[in-house]
Amino acid sequence: MTARDFAPRLAQALAKVGPVCAGIDPHPALLSAWGLDDDGPGLERFGLTMVEAAQGVAAAVKPQAALFERRGLPGMVALASVLRAAREADLLAILDVKRGDIGSTMAAYAEAYLGPRDAGQDAEDVLDFVADAITVSPFLGFESLAPAIDRATQCGRGIFVLALTSNPSGREVQHALRPDGRSVAAAICDAAAEHNRGRHPMGPVGLVVGATVERGVAEAGLNLDNLNGPILAPGFGSQGAGAAEIRAVFGAARGRVVVPSSRGLSVHGPDPTRVRAAIVRMRAELTG
Amino acid sequence: MTARDFAPRLAQALAKVGPVCAGIDPHPALLSAWGLDDDGPGLERFGLTMVEAAQGVAAAVKPQAALFERRGLPGMVALASVLRAAREADLLAILDVKRGDIGSTMAAYAEAYLGPRDAGQDAEDVLDFVADAITVSPFLGFESLAPAIDRATQCGRGIFVLALTSNPSGREVQHALRPDGRSVAAAICDAAAEHNRGRHPMGPVGLVVGATVERGVAEAGLNLDNLNGPILAPGFGSQGAGAAEIRAVFGAARGRVVVPSSRGLSVHGPDPTRVRAAIVRMRAELTG
Numbered sequence: 424m425t426a427r428d429f430a431p432r433l434a435q436a437l438a439k440v441g442p443v444c445a446g447i448d449p450h451p452a453l454l455s456a457w458g459l460d461d462d463g464p465g466l467e468r469f470g471l472t473m474v475e476a477a478q479g480v481a482a483a484v485k486p487q488a489a490l491f492e493r494r495g496l497p498g499m500v501a502l503a504s505v506l507r508a509a510r511e512a513d514l515l516a517i518l519d520v521k522r523g524d525i526g527s528t529m530a531a532y533a534e535a536y537l538g539p540r541d542a543g544q545d546a547e548d549v550l551d552f553v554a555d556a557i558t559v560s561p562f563l564g565f566e567s568l569a570p571a572i573d574r575a576t577q578c579g580r581g582i583f584v585l586a587l588t589s590n591p592s593g594r595e596v597q598h599a600l601r602p603d604g605r606s607v608a609a610a611i612c613d614a615a616a617e618h619n620r621g622r623h624p625m626g627p628v629g630l631v632v633g634a635t636v637e638r639g640v641a642e643a644g645l646n647l648d649n650l651n652g653p654i655l656a657p658g659f660g661s662q663g664a665g666a667a668e669i670r671a672v673f674g675a676a677r678g679r680v681v682v683p684s685s686r687g688l689s690v691h692g693p694d695p696t697r698v699r700a701a702i703v704r705m706r707a708e709l710t711g
Numbered sequence: 712m713t714a715r716d717f718a719p720r721l722a723q724a725l726a727k728v729g730p731v732c733a734g735i736d737p738h739p740a741l742l743s744a745w746g747l748d749d750d751g752p753g754l755e756r757f758g759l760t761m762v763e764a765a766q767g768v769a770a771a772v773k774p775q776a777a778l779f780e781r782r783g784l785p786g787m788v789a790l791a792s793v794l795r796a797a798r799e800a801d802l803l804a805i806l807d808v809k810r811g812d813i814g815s816t817m818a819a820y821a822e823a824y825l826g827p828r829d830a831g832q833d834a835e836d837v838l839d840f841v842a843d844a845i846t847v848s849p850f851l852g853f854e855s856l857a858p859a860i861d862r863a864t865q866c867g868r869g870i871f872v873l874a875l876t877s878n879p880s881g882r883e884v885q886h887a888l889r890p891d892g893r894s895v896a897a898a899i900c901d902a903a904a905e906h907n908r909g910r911h912p913m914g915p916v917g918l919v920v921g922a923t924v925e926r927g928v929a930e931a932g933l934n935l936d937n938l939n940g941p942i943l944a945p946g947f948g949s950q951g952a953g954a955a956e957i958r959a960v961f962g963a964a965r966g967r968v969v970v971p972s973s974r975g976l977s978v979h980g981p982d983p984t985r986v987r988a989a990i991v992r993m994r995a996e997l998t999g
Contacts, residue, residue, distance in 0.1 A: 450815060489812060489819035495839030498823075499787050523848055524777060524809055525878045527738060531777035535786075551783030560811055562850040562873055564880025585850055590813045592852025599887035599895050607887050607895075 428579035429555045433515060433653055434624040436482040437678065441706040444517065444655070445477040445698075446685025447486040447505060453686065457693035463497025466490070470505030473689060474512055476698035480706065483515035483555070485655075485683050503551035516554040517655065517681070521585065523560030525567045532559075533574035537582075556581035558631055558655070562596075565614040572618060572628060581627040583655045586611045587643055589633030589662070598643050609644040619651040625679060629653035632672070634664035634682065640672055647676040654680045659705070660687035666709050682709060717843045717869035721803060721941055722912040724770040725966065729994040732805065732943070733765040733986075734973025735774040735793060741974065745981040751785025754778070758793030761977060762800055764986035768994065771803035771843075773943075773971050791839040804842040805943065805969070809873065811848035813855045820847075821862035825870075844869035846919055846943070850884075853902040860906060860916060869915040871943045874899045875931055877921030877950070886931050897932040907939040913967060917941035920960070922952035922970065928960055935964040942968045947993070948975035954997050970997060 426432070449469040451461045457472075459465035470486060477484050484505075491502035509516040522532040535550065536557045556575070559568055559582050568584060575582050587597050587608040597608040605613070612630060619626025630650065632640065635658035640647060647654065654673065658664040659682050664672075673680050684705060691701040714720070737757040739749045745760075747753035758774060765772050772793075779790035797804040810820040823838065824845045844863070847856055847870050856872060863870050875885050875896040885896040893901070900918060907914025918938065920928065923946035928935060935942065942961065946952040947970050952960075961968050972993060979989040 448816075450819075487816055487819075489810070489816045489823065492823040492840065493819040493838075495823070496784075496787060496791055499784055503784055521812055521848075522777070522809070523811075523850070525876070525881075528736075528775055528777045531738075531775075531781040535777065535780040535783070550781075552780065560809075560848050560850045562811070562848045562881075562884055563876055563878055564883045566880035567878060588813070588851055590851055590855060592854035593813075593850075595852045595889055595898060596850055596884065596887075596895050599884075599889045601883055601887045607884050610883060 425579060428627070429515070429575070429581035430622065430625050430627045430653070433482065433581070433681070436515060437681070440480060440482055441710050442680055442682045443481045443702050443706050443709065444483045444485050444681045444683040445473055445481045445688055445702060446683045447473045447484055448685040448689070449490045453689050456690070461494070463494060463501050466494060466498055466501035467504050470501060471508050472692060472695050473698065474505060474508045474514060476695040477702060478512045478514050480699055480702045481514070482681055483517050484509050485517045485519050487685070488518060488520040506552065506554055515556070517556045517558070517583065518552070518554035519558045521558045521560045523562055523567065525563050529567060530570035530574070533571040537571065537574045537580045538578040556583060556629070558583045558585065560585050561611055565611055575627045581629060581653070583629040583631050583653070584611055584615055586630040587632045587636050587639055587645060589635040589639070589658050606643040609646070612645045612647065612650060615652055616646070616649045622651060626652045629655060631655045631657070634658035634669050634672055635662055636672060647673060650676060652679070655683065656680050657683050659684050669709065713867060716867035716915070717803070718910065718913050718915045718941070721770065721869070721969070724803060725969070728768060728770055729998050730968055730970045731769045731990050731994045731997065732771045732773050732969045732971040733761055733769045733976055733990060734971045735761045735772055736973040736977070737778045741977055744978070749782070751782060751789050754782060754786055755789035755792045758789060759796050760980060760983050761986065762793060762796045762802060764983040765990060766800045766802050768987055768990045769802070770969055771805050772797050773805045773807050775973070776806060776808040794840065794842055803844070805844045805846070805871065806840070806842035807846045809846050809848045811850055811855065813851050817855060818858035818862070821859040825859065825862045825868045826866040844871060844917070846871045846873065848873050849899055853899055863915045869917060869941070871917040871919050871941070872899055872903055874918040875920045875924050875927055875933060877923040877927070877946050894931040897934070900933045900935065900938060903940055904934070904937045910939060914940045917943060919943045919945070922946035922957050922960060923950055924960060935961060938964060940967070943971065944968050945971050947972050957997065
């Protein structure tokens with residue numbers, strides 16, 4: 424692990440610029456409010472503006488792949504451009520793709536989004552969709568994610584494994600009990616902790632845990648204090664979580680929590696200085 | 712529902728041309744064996760050849776998105792070209808993307824892959840990545856997939872929900888028990904059946920169930936006889952399942968089973984007539 428790796432860079436960003444992660448979710452209504460067309464150039468302009476606003480005040484940006492994929496090839500061109508801009512701005516990019524498959528197919532996703540070049544290479548050598556970290560989905564079991572963990576480790580990148588979400592139907596799967604008595608979510612947390620053990624300042628295997636799960640962490644039996652990895656915690660603002668909820672849900676682990684906000688920030692655009700001011704306010708609310 | 716909708720078209724294809732689904736998985740080793748470069752034009756040539764080979768002898772083709780995504784933008788151009796070729800060949804395309812998210816993000820994936828145009832429109836009006844059906848992942852709960860089910864219903868397309876897979880670690884999540892005593896997989900099957908009830912010849916909400924799960928269907932308590940939807944059953948050939956295993960696993964539901972094979976077919980390329988002959992042999996083995 425080098426200082427250019429995702430985990431130490433994120434740890435430094437959290438300590439230095441705070442926990443805000445600027446979501447880049449180009450929804451049609453937001454594009455329209457910004458005076459942009461819902462097409463490739465519109466998505467690109469939206470994303471580049473968010474990168475500009477986030478530089479130096481947010482720990483990371485988080486483009487939502489689905490919002491780019493929905494515009495077909497021009498959307499993917501825009502996504503590649505936004506990822507490139509983040510790299511050039513030296514801003515960590517967590518690409519929210521929630522991929523999950525097995526074997527050589529999972530390895531292909533890992534290659535697409537986490538490799539093959541290492542983080543120290545020139546930006547021009549990096550494949551179009553490579554980010555510093557991605558979200559992944561463990562419906563096929565935690566071990567199905569091994570190719571992504573291997574690739575992240577090898578290329579100095581990171582992953583955030585879906586574990587406990589705050590949508591009501593997530594509970595059906597994530598709180599279900601395995602024969603060993605642990606919930607699905609708790610077992611994912613334990614497996615991630617196993618990979619991160621002994622890594623300093625933390626390991627590359629993060630979790631996605633909703634900031635609005637309330638007592639869900641205790642009910643599902645997650646041992647987040649033991650994770651030694653980053654936590655991506657959606658739900659701030661419009662979905663109801665504030666600084667108090669984040670303290671309550673994450674306790675001692677809250678120093679490793681990355682708090683994304685999308686609409687709550689981008690609604691202040693298209694002027695990047697106004698979006699930037701919203702990021703600074705959110706940061707003050709979270710750290711004050 | 713019209714005769715151009717996915718479910719009736721698939722039912723007709725299964726009855727008329729049999730259960731084979733030609734997987735399109737352009738792995739580097741296969742591309743090399745075909746004398747193709749591992750780049751956009753190589754992936755496109757591989758995919759177009761598989762479409763040509765499958766026309767009239769396979770029920771569908773199944774491009775694996777990960778294998779295209781791994782080549783960045785040129786890979787996505789190739790994917791769009793392969794999907795367009797399948798439409799023009801009047802061959803059903805099941806795009807294996809395993810997407811899963813919530814709310815407006817899931818709706819964006821549905822728009823990307825299932826809409827917005829209906830299946831009767833000219834191919835030129837269809838967005839780049841739209842297929843006749845996609846695979847989806849229910850880690851965020853079955854209800855999180857509602858936007859995809861709605862979109863599939865509205866646009867005459869289909870989905871296959873991951874339910875029970877044969878990789879060892881899949882069991883950890885899919886066999887886990889909910890408070891109502893059902894396994895995660897059984898509850899997904901029941902929820903899909905609910906959506907398909909009363910549809911003729913079957914509904915648009917299919918499942919992914921591994922052909923090599925053996926007693927897994929009974930152990931997890933899946934009521935496949937009640938599904939009234941299609942089943943995508945990976946695991947034929949190199950992974951160990953033959954006609955006998957498919958009869959044993961799916962029983963009375965086997966008339967709605969789509970059997971994908973990727974490497975087992977494409978290893979016979981690059982000559983499409985040889986791949987076609989392999990599809991015909993596989994079909995004979997499955998239906999003989």
